[in-house]
Amino acid sequence: MTDLDHLTQSLARNLKRLRTERGFTLDALAARAGVSRGMLIQIEQARTNPSVGTVVKVGDALGVSITSLLDYDQEPKVRIVPAEQAVRLWSTEAGSHSTLLAGAEAPGPLELWSWRLMPGDSSTSDPHPVGTTELLHVRAGVLTLSVDGEDHQVPAGTSASFESHVPHGYRNDGDQPVEMTLAVSVPAPG
CATH class of the missing domain: 2.60.120.10 (Jelly Rolls)
Structure with a gap:
């Protein structure tokens, strides 16, 4: 699996988890983020590589950083990023x-x-x-x-x-x- 595949999979997994934790429907998050419901579906199904602007809007709407959306693993108390x-x-x-x-x-x-x-x-x-x-x-x-x-x-x-x-x-x-x-x-x- 390539780095891009890892990022796409991580984004899909983290977006769905964070959206669910916050109780947002796809429609509610789409309206809050200013992106289409279809784009969110494609992201959650790991079928697209959205633009940086889209990732920023979704992160802002969820109240999380881009790092949280793209993170491969759960964050430990000390996180070293090579x-x-x-x-x-x-x-x-x-x-x-x-x-x-x-x-x-x-x-x-x-x-x-x-x-x-x-x-x-x-x-x-x-x-x-x-x-x-x-x-x-x-x-x-x-x-x-x-x-x-x-x-x-x-x-x-x-x-x-x-x-x-x-x-x-x-x-x-x-x-x-x-x-x-x-x-x-x-x-x-x-």
Whole structure:
């Protein structure tokens, strides 16, 4: 079984378990997440590899991190994630990519990411639930951080934090790759 097969199977199993634990019907979760009922059925039956955006919407609707949706095993108290098990969820032909390094669920979903943005590349995100906070640290290059339509320059060695319940995105307007570490904290549901 390939890594992609493992991820597809884990996503199917975890989505069904989490949806059932929360008492959501397929229709209720579809409405809450803003995705079709048919897409949820395909995910739960491991018949599709949904986009990162779809996985994020479903995770937000369930109040869990992407890590929880993709996790192969139940989480132990200490979870070591070897480099080969980090999950690359976004990439471009130019060489930009984001990799989910680790995540946790207490008190709400918490994710740690490594990003690389090549010159001219960008990634936008839909608003997360109210109360979601992102922290980032730029290791190389100059990041253009766009939050609710306003751009902010974040050079190497600089950190930023922002509430991400508004449209936001990351852009490399420079001529050098941007390397950054990003943490996302989503409030617990309810």
